[in-house]
Each structure stands twice: as C-alpha cells, then as structure tokens.
Amino acid sequence: MTQRAARFASHPVTRLIPVAAAILLSACASPPGAGDARTATIVRTANGVPHITAGDPETLAYAMAYAYAQDNVCMTANQLVTVRGERSRYFGGATPGLLARRMLPNEQVDFFIAAHMDDAALERVWAGNASAESLALARGAVDGYNRYLSDQAGKLPAACNGQPWVKPMTLAEFRRQAELTAVQAATAALADAVLGARPPAPTAAVASTVPLADAADAMREAGLLDSPLGSNAWAFGKDSTANSRGLLLGNPHFPWAGVNRFWQVHLTIPGSLDVMGVGIGNFPNVTIGFNKDVAWSHTVSTGKRFTLHELTLAAGDPTTYMVDGQPVKMSSRSVSIQVRGADGSLQPKTTTVWSTRWGPVLVVPRAGLNWTAKTAYAIKDANLGNMRATDSSLGFARARNVQELRDAMKNIGTPWVNTLAADRHGNALYADVSAVPDVDAAQLQRCAPSKPAAALLPAAGLVVLDGSRSDCDWRRDPSSAVPGLIAFERMPMTVRSDWVHNSNDSFFYTHPQQQWSGISPLVGIASISRPRTRAGLTEIPELLARGKVTPDAVQRQLFENHNFMASVVVPDLLAACANAPSAEARDGCTALRGWDRSNKLESRGAHLFREFWRAARSVPGVHRLAFDPAQPVSTPAGLKMSDAAVAAKVWDALAAAVKAVRTAGFALDAPLAAVQRPLITDEAIPLHGGDEFEGVLNNLGNQFAPGISAKGLTIDYGSSYIQTVTFDERGPLAQAILTYGQSTDPASPHANDQMRLFSRKEWPTLPFHAEDVAKARVGEVLRLTRP
Numbered sequence: 082m083t084q085r086a087a088r089f090a091s092h093p094v095t096r097l098i099p100v101a102a103a104i105l106l107s108a109c110a111s112p113p114g115a116g117d118a119r120t121a122t123i124v125r126t127a128n129g130v131p132h133i134t135a136g137d138p139e140t141l142a143y144a145m146a147y148a149y150a151q152d153n154v155c156m157t158a159n160q161l162v163t164v165r166g167e168r169s170r171y172f173g174g175a176t177p178g179l180l181a182r183r184m185l186p187n188e189q190v191d192f193f194i195a196a197h198m199d200d201a202a203l204e205r206v207w208a209g210n211a212s213a214e215s216l217a218l219a220r221g222a223v224d225g226y227n228r229y230l231s232d233q234a235g236k237l238p239a240a241c242n243g244q245p246w247v248k249p250m251t252l253a254e255f256r257r258q259a260e261l262t263a264v265q266a267a268t269a270a271l272a273d274a275v276l277g278a279r280p281p282a283p284t285a286a287v288a289s290t291v292p293l294a295d296a297a298d299a300m301r302e303a304g305l306l307d308s309p310l311g312s313n314a315w316a317f318g319k320d321s322t323a324n325s326r327g328l329l330l331g332n333p334h335f336p337w338a339g340v341n342r343f344w345q346v347h348l349t350i351p352g353s354l355d356v357m358g359v360g361i362g363n364f365p366n367v368t369i370g371f372n373k374d375v376a377w378s379h380t381v382s383t384g385k386r387f388t389l390h391e392l393t394l395a396a397g398d399p400t401t402y403m404v405d406g407q408p409v410k411m412s413s414r415s416v417s418i419q420v421r422g423a424d425g426s427l428q429p430k431t432t433t434v435w436s437t438r439w440g441p442v443l444v445v446p447r448a449g450l451n452w453t454a455k456t457a458y459a460i461k462d463a464n465l466g467n468m469r470a471t472d473s474s475l476g477f478a479r480a481r482n483v484q485e486l487r488d489a490m491k492n493i494g495t496p497w498v499n500t501l502a503a504d505r506h507g508n509a510l511y512a513d514v515s516a517v518p519d520v521d522a523a524q525l526q527r528c529a530p531s532k533p534a535a536a537l538l539p540a541a542g543l544v545v546l547d548g549s550r551s552d553c554d555w556r557r558d559p560s561s562a563v564p565g566l567i568a569f570e571r572m573p574m575t576v577r578s579d580w581v582h583n584s585n586d587s588f589f590y591t592h593p594q595q596q597w598s599g600i601s602p603l604v605g606i607a608s609i610s611r612p613r614t615r616a617g618l619t620e621i622p623e624l625l626a627r628g629k630v631t632p633d634a635v636q637r638q639l640f641e642n643h644n645f646m647a648s649v650v651v652p653d654l655l656a657a658c659a660n661a662p663s664a665e666a667r668d669g670c671t672a673l674r675g676w677d678r679s680n681k682l683e684s685r686g687a688h689l690f691r692e693f694w695r696a697a698r699s700v701p702g703v704h705r706l707a708f709d710p711a712q713p714v715s716t717p718a719g720l721k722m723s724d725a726a727v728a729a730k731v732w733d734a735l736a737a738a739v740k741a742v743r744t745a746g747f748a749l750d751a752p753l754a755a756v757q758r759p760l761i762t763d764e765a766i767p768l769h770g771g772d773e774f775e776g777v778l779n780n781l782g783n784q785f786a787p788g789i790s791a792k793g794l795t796i797d798y799g800s801s802y803i804q805t806v807t808f809d810e811r812g813p814l815a816q817a818i819l820t821y822g823q824s825t826d827p828a829s830p831h832a833n834d835q836m837r838l839f840s841r842k843e844w845p846t847l848p849f850h851a852e853d854v855a856k857a858r859v860g861e862v863l864r865l866t867r868p
Contacts, residue, residue: 119867123148126848126857128838129823129831132347132357138214141350142221142365143228143867149344149363150229152824152831155241157226157363160340162246164257166194169420170427171246184785185272188420188430193272194257195416196434196441197264203256206466215471218365223250224867226363238826256468258362262340263464266497267387270303271460274443274450278435280399281453290533291449293540299447300541307610310335311585312380313617313778314499315635318578319507323629327483327503328807330635331369331378334773334780336798337761337821343369343802345819347849348478356478357849359802359819366474369802371813373849374481376806377502377510379495383587383605384517386464386497388555389450390439390548391530392457399454402437403549412436439548440465448541449533456531459548461555463516463566469494483510483576490514491569492562499583505808511581511591512574513604519556519567520544521601528553544603573600582621584613584778590713593618609713612776616645618714620778632805632816639803640842642680642769645776646698647690651678653705653720654735657728665736669693672739672749680771680779682754682840689749691772692738692789698774700730745789757781759836760795761821766836768796805844816844 118136121144125131131148135141150157162168168187207216227249230237241247261269268275300306312333319325335341343359348367358370369378395401400411413435419427435442439459444451450458469492476489482504490500495515502510520528528546529535537543547553561568573588575581581591587605589597609615624630624638651673658670669689676686697703697720705719721727742749747756754767760783771777772787781799804817820839823831838845848857 117866121865121867123863123865124854124858125860125863126854127845127859128345128819128835129829130345130347130847132349132848132854134349134351137217137350138365139217139221140867141348141354142218143225144221144865145346145348145365146222146225146363147229147865148346150226152344152826152829153342153363154229154233154826155238155247156339156342156825157250158241158244158247160258160362161248161250161254163190164194164198164254164261166191166198166418167246169418169430171244171421173421188418189273189276191418192276192416192430192432193269194261195418196275196414196432197268197272198257198260200253200256203260203466204253207256207468211468212472212475214475215468218471219252219255221867222363222365223252223255225865226250228865238828240826258340259364259468260466262361263467263470263496264462266305266308267462267464268441268460270305271443271445274445275434275441275460276432278442278444278452278457279433280435281451283454291447293536296445296448296537296541296543299445300543306542307773308381308585310341310381311611311613311773311780312378313582313584313613313639313780314378314380314501315580315582315617315621316501316503316509316511317580317630317635318503318509320578321580321625321630322507322807323631324807324809326505326507326808327376327509328630328632328635329371329376329378329501329503329805330639331376331501331802331804331806332639332778333369333379333801334799335801336784337759337801338797338825342821342825343819344823345802345817347847347854354475354478357813357815357847358804364471366471367478368474369804370478371804371806371815371849372478372480373505373812374808375477375483375486375502375504376804376813376815377477377486377500378804379498379500380583381497381585382499382513382515382583383585384497384513384515385542385544385603386516387460387462387544388518388520389443389534389543389545390437390459390461390553391534391545392437392439392442392459393549394453394455394457399452399457400435402457404438405549405551409438411442437548448537448543450537458534458545461518463518464496467494467496467516469563470496482506483508486510487512487514487574487576493566493569499588501581501583503806505812507578509577509579509581510575511577511583511588512572513588514569514572514574516563517567517572517601517603518544519558519561519565519601520546520603521556524553524556525602567601567604571599571601573597573604580621580625582617584617585611586614590614590618607710607713609708612645612774613778613780615714616643616776616778619645632807632814635805636816636842636844639778640769642684642771642777642779644678644680644687644690644771646694647676647678647775649718649776650694650697650704650720651676651690653722654731657720657722660722660728661735662729662732663736665739666732668749669735669739675750680753680769680775680777682752682767682769684753685750687753687771688747688751688756688789688794689738689742691775691794692741693735694775695772695788696737697731697734700727700734702727703731741789745791745793747789747793755793756789757794757796758792759821759833760797762827762833762836764833764836766833766840768836768840769842770796770800800839803839811850813849815847815849817847818844
C-alpha cells in the first residue's frame with residue numbers, strides 16, 4: 082500500500098460532506114405513491130420546490146439527482162470536470178477556490194486533484210465505514226444523474242449542450258466530490274502550497290523573519306482566516322417564544338454560484354423519512370432543514386481542521402526527516418495532467434508532490450513556512466476520507482427532538498460547522514461537534530515548534546506542532562468515534578429553554594450566561610472577530626425586550642438590516658466633521674449625516690459607508706476604546722479622532738470612498754436599491770443587506786472583486802437559504818427564501834424568482850404535510866422508475 086493510500090486508510094476521518102438535499106422527477110402524470118418501490122413521485126410547488134416520495138433510499142436519490150439535474154445539470158457537469166482533474170483539458174483561465182478569496186489556475190486545480198485523490202483508498206473507506214443506506218443513496222445519485230443525461234441528450238441548456246466535457250458520472254467521481262468538499266477547509270484551501278513544495282537547492286536562501294501581518298493576509302486569501310463562508314443561526318426555546326415551542330432562524334452565508342450553492346427539496350420514504358430543507362449540490366440528503374419535530378441550521382465553526390508539523394531534516398538530506406531520533410524518508414510521486422494548447426492540441430505536464438507520515442509537504446513563504454536544508458512543514462487534515470456526514474444527516478432527518486439530533490453527531494461526521502436546533506417541545510440546542518484534531522492546551526505548549534512557527538497561531542490561526550516527536554501526534558482517545566479527533570463528549574454542547582445563537586465566532590458567545598470549561602483551544606477561544614456576533618448579542622435582547630418572539634418578529638429583525646459598525650463609529654465621525662480637512666471628506670460627512678445607519682433598499686449613503694469602513698477599519702489604533710475581553714459586545718468602539726495620526730488616516734479613507742463612489746458614477750446619497758445588485762444575473766434586482774465587516778446580519782458581499790464599480794456593488798455570496806421554523810400540533814410551520822432560486826439555467830423560470838422575493842422581503846410558506854403539498858402543487862405529478 083502506498084503512503085498516500087495508507088493515510089486514507091488509517092486516517093481518523095471518514096465522511097461525506099454537508100450533504101445536499103435531493104429530489105425526484107420524471108415523465109407522466111399519475112398519483113403520488115403509485116407504482117412499485119423503484120418508482121418515485123415528484124410534486125413541484127411554488128418556486129420549483131420538489132417534494133419527492135420513494136419507497137427506498139436508492140430510488141429516492143435516483144429521483145433526486147434527476148430533479149437536481151433538471152435545474153442544475155450544467156453546474157454539475159462542470160464540477161465533474163473539476164473532480165476528474167480535466168479543467169486544463171477543456172477550459173482556460175482559472176477556477177474559484179472552494180474557500181479562497183482568489184482564483185486558482187486550472188492547471189493547479191488539476192494537479193491537486195491528481196495528487197490528492199486516491200480512488201482505491203476512497204472506495205475502501207466508503208465500503209468499510211458508510212452505512213448500507215448511505216451507499217444506496219450514493220448509487221442512486223449517480224444513476225439518476227446519468228439517466229437525465231441519457232434522456233436529455235442533445236437537449237441540455239445552452240451552456241453545456243453538446244460539450245465534450247459533459248459525461249456520465251461514476252461512483253468514484255461521486256466519492257471524489259465528497260472528498261473535495263470534506264477537505265475544502267484544509268488541504269484543498271492550501272492546494273498551491275502543497276504543489277509548490279520542492280526540495281531546496283543547496284545554496285537556497287530564505288528570509289529569516291516574515292511579517293506576521295503577511296501570514297495573516299495569506300491565510301485570509303486562502304479562506305482559512307476570517308473565512309468568507311459564514312452564517313447566523315438563532316434558536317429560541319419555550320421561555321422565549323410566544324407559542325412556548327421552539328423557533329429557529331437559519332441564515333447561512335454561502336456562495337451564490339458553484340459547488341456550495343444550496344437547493345431546496347422535500348424527501349419522503351413513507352414510514353421512514355420525511356424531511357425538508359436544502360442540500361448542497363447533488364448529494365442526496367438535506368443538510369439544513371426540518372422535519373415534523375425539529376429544525377436545524379449550521380454555521381461555519383472556529384474549530385481547526387488541520388495541524389501543521391514542523392519537520393527537522395536530516396543533515397545533508399532535505400528529503401529525510403527525523404522522528405524520535407530516527408530518520409524517515411519522504412515519499413515522492415509524479416503526477417501528470419493534459420493541458421490544451423492554443424492550437425487545440427493536448428500536451429502532458431508533470432509535477433512532483435512530496436509526502437510524510439503526517440501528510441503532504443507544503444510551503445507558504447508569506448507565512449515563513451519554507452522548505453530549507455534544516456526544516457520543512459507537512460499538513461495533517463482532520464477531514465481526510467470523511468464520508469460520515471451522510472449518516473449524520475440521516476440522523477438529523479429522523480430526530481424527534483434536539484437531544485436525538487445532538488446524538489446523531491456522535492460519529493463526528495459534521496465536517497466544519499456548528500449545529501443549532503429547536504424542537505416542538507421548546508428546547509434550543511447549540512453544538513460544535515465537528516472534526517477537530519485531538520490536541521489540548523497542554524499538548525500545544527509541550528509540542529511547540531520553533532518560535533517563528535509558534536507565533537503563527539495567534540497571528541494567522543495556524544497550529545504548528547513539533548513533527549520530530551511521535552508523542553506530538555493527535556491523541557487517540559478510544560472513546561472517540563474517530564480516534565485522533567476530539568470525542569463527542571469533549572465538544573461544546575448545550576440545550577437551553579431560552580435561546581442560543583452563533584455568527585461564526587466560537588462557542589464562548591453562544592449565550593451571555595452559558596459557561597464553558599475544559600474545551601480544547603483548537604475548537605475555539607474567547608475572542609470575537611465577527612461584528613455579526615456583536616450584532617446578534619445586541620439585537621436578540623432587543624427583540625426579546627419587545628415581547629416573546631414569533632417567526633414574523635424574527636424575520637423583521639433580520640431584514641431591518643441594522644449596520645452594527647455604523648452604530649459603533651459613525652457618531653464619533655460626525656462629531657469630528659467640523660474638522661474635516663478636504664472637500665471630499667466634508668461631502669462624505671454630509672451624506673453620512675443623512676444616512677439611517679442601516680442597509681435597507683431605501684437607505685441613502687449605505688454604499689459610501691461600506692467603502693469608507695472597508696479601508697478605515699484597518700487603520701492602526703482606529704478605535705477610541707480598544708477590545709476589552711470583559712466587554713466583548715460593546716468593545717472595540719468609537720473612532721480615536723483625538724489622535725492626529727489616526728484622524729488623518731480616517732479622513733483619507735473617507736475622501737477616498739467619496740472619490741470611489743463618484744468615479745463609479747453614483748451619488749453619495751443614492752439609495753442602496755440603486756447601487757447593490759446581483760453579479761450572477763444581468764437582471765438588475767435591488768438587494769438589501771451589508772458586508773461582513775459592517776456587522777449586518779443579512780450579509781451580502783463579493784468574493785473576488787469587492788468594492789464599488791460602474792456596475793455598483795455586485796453580490797455573489799451571502800444570505801442564501803433563510804428559514805424560520807416553529808411548530809404546532811400538526812408539525813412544522815416553515816417559511817423560507819432561497820435567495821438565488823433553484824436553477825442555474827438562465828432560461829429557467831426559477832433562476833431568479835426567489836431573488837425577487839428576497840428583494841421584496843417576502844417569505845414563502847413551505848407546504849410540508851401531504852394534503853398541503855397536494856393543494857400547493859404546480860404542474861403535473863411526475864413519476865420516475867429506477868431500472
């Protein structure tokens with residue numbers, strides 16, 4: 082067995098991904114449920130939401146994949162090109178990184194796939210660890226997609242019809258999609274670092290010190306620090322709700338295009354499964370949603386998904402490293418891809434990757450992680466081979482209360498998210514039971530690497546351990562479902578009857594009265610980096626002060642679009658405006674004085690503040706009150722305009738923002754409706770909401786080209802599937818918006834329909850019970866029979 086295959090086989094992780102909701106479709110009108118167990122029925126309701134019923138998991142997934150392909154076949158086909166490692170064969174240019182704020186060259190993507198994917202190892206992991214139901218779902222998803230390609234040959238949407246890269250899916254490719262999503266918060270985010278690792282030349286020299294700010298910026302660009310993937314979730318218990326039952330707000334902030342795009346679905350196996358919500362891509366499960374008893378959502382957690390290991394190299398041989406005083410030889414492997422030239426011909430290209438017992442060797446020069454004659458670094462990924470999320474999602478789907486939903490996480494299949502939930506009994510759950518290396522505070526201290534590498538944890542969020550000692554490996558606790566990952570019982574969890582929340586800072590800020598102890602710092606620390614956390618901890622008490630909560634009250638609170646950072650800094654800015662040193666700064670003051678400090682469509686000047694704060698937030702010492710751990714919600718605060726140096730930079734930022742807005746062709750006091758619109762469509766749909774750094778709960782932004790342009794503020798990620806769910810005696814009362822709609826086909830009526838609803842702040846009610854689905858049906862009932 083190769084070293085790479087051995088890492089897959091022995092690694093403490095085996096999971097699928099935040100798996101996607103799936104659906105069914107087919108050809109002739111007949112009553113739902115008619116036919117044999119291999120026949121699925123699909124009923125579409127408003128906005129193209131499919132309600133799928135089948136007699137077994139494989140048929141359910143078969144119909145789901147068919148239905149998903151009806152809405153998103155070209156996106157799926159394109160993603161399959163990625164996991165085959167064939168982007169350079171068919172496409173030029175670059176591909177968005179999964180988590181990164183940058184584009185990755187297609188050659189780099191292909192080399193990473195060739196280097197990382199081990200189909201034989203993945204097959205063994207799935208066969209040895211996935212449940213029979215998960216394996217059936219995988220088979221059905223593959224066959225259903227392929228059936229759609231066969232049925233629609235020559236009739237696909239224009240974006241992919243007749244293209245040579247549209248090919249049937251294999252089970253190996255399905256597993257590759259799962260693997261790529263599993264490792265997107267670790268190895269995949271550092272693909273360029275793995276591919277860039279080369280043994281040093283004998284005379285190679287590297288910088289002895291690296292500015293820690295550069296290291297932090299490098300991790301931000303990789304999507305590993307202050308990740309662009311975020312979310313809010315609020316769960317209220319019976320002490321806080323008007324009906325004394327649970328109430329959930331789910332508000333994930335995910336990309337509006339690509340592999341992390343959500344899709345709505347309702348899945349039913351009579352007597353076994355009845356769950357509704359959204360999934361990601363064509364993976365056959367609901368990842369965020371509800372059943373008749375419980376509703377849940379996820380937020381990206383602060384847990385670490387990998388560790389780096391500092392290697393001490395043998396004298397005179399930079400490809401041999403020492404462990405417990407003994408030399409260990411690195412392994413190397415050449416991987417090849419096919420690249421299409423300008424003349425259309427295919428040419429092979431080859432690169433070499435290096436690996437160790439810890440994992441692949443990598444280099445991140447901007448973080449001081451170089452391969453020298455004495456030292457190298459390797460990455461160990463907690464989600465390598467993790468296919469357990471399918472079974473976790475099935476447990477969620479069948480849970481009868483938050484306690485059962487919590488127990489569904491015991492397999493540590495949830496890869497990189499917190500879970501918040503509320504049930505019909507009036508309980509609210511917070512849990513960060515995700516894949517985190519089992520390293521505690523004592524081991525961090527005991528296994529500290531060299532001083533420069535140790536400084537990367539507080540500065541850039543990178544955990545580096547001493548790779549020359551075997552006792553610095555992850556603890557293998559036999560009580561953990563996956564020895565090497567922190568056991569379920571040692572992860573932060575709480576069930577409350579009042580409320581819990583999360584906006585991507587750590588578990589420490591779940592609730593002001595919640596106390597925690599004994600949790601590894603690799604799960605999270607007591608530090609707030611997201612203004613949305615401060616906004617939530619401010620707005621939830623304000624909401625409750627007005628009375629016990631209802632879905633309508635929660636929806637209105639979210640869409641009030643309060644700009645938290647404006648409330649923190651604008652008063653001090655306006656108080657100093659008499660001293661504004663330039664005409665532009667004075668004009669900016671005038672516009673911001675008339676702004677309502679929110680990001681509603683009618684808000685005038687919101688775009689100016691965004692451009693101002695985008696720059697001013699980075700001014701050293703900008704706040705009048707620095708962060709105080711004893712007052713995490715109210716600090717930092719204000720602007721330190723009494724400091725001449727700070728004030729000068731703040732005025733410069735305001736003047737630059739004024740110039741940027743005017744250069745783009747917009748008035749300083751233009752309403753946000755005239756400025757902010759989607760990037761994924763040419764339809765000029767006005768969008769309310771604000772960017773991450775502004776602390777607007779309804780978060781909208783641009784991943785790759787932030788800032789105002791002649792097209793305005795163009796949005797390609799943020800609020801995506803927004804749901805409120807409470808319960809009555811019958812079951813769930815759910816309203817939800819999928820902000821971008823069900824389909825990525827511009828010709829589909831469901832490409833932008835829900836974006837218009839989002840713009841108007843309209844929340845569709847979701848039919849869940851069979852009789853309600855029948856009344857809400859749009860179009861014919863469809864049936865699809867699996868061969």
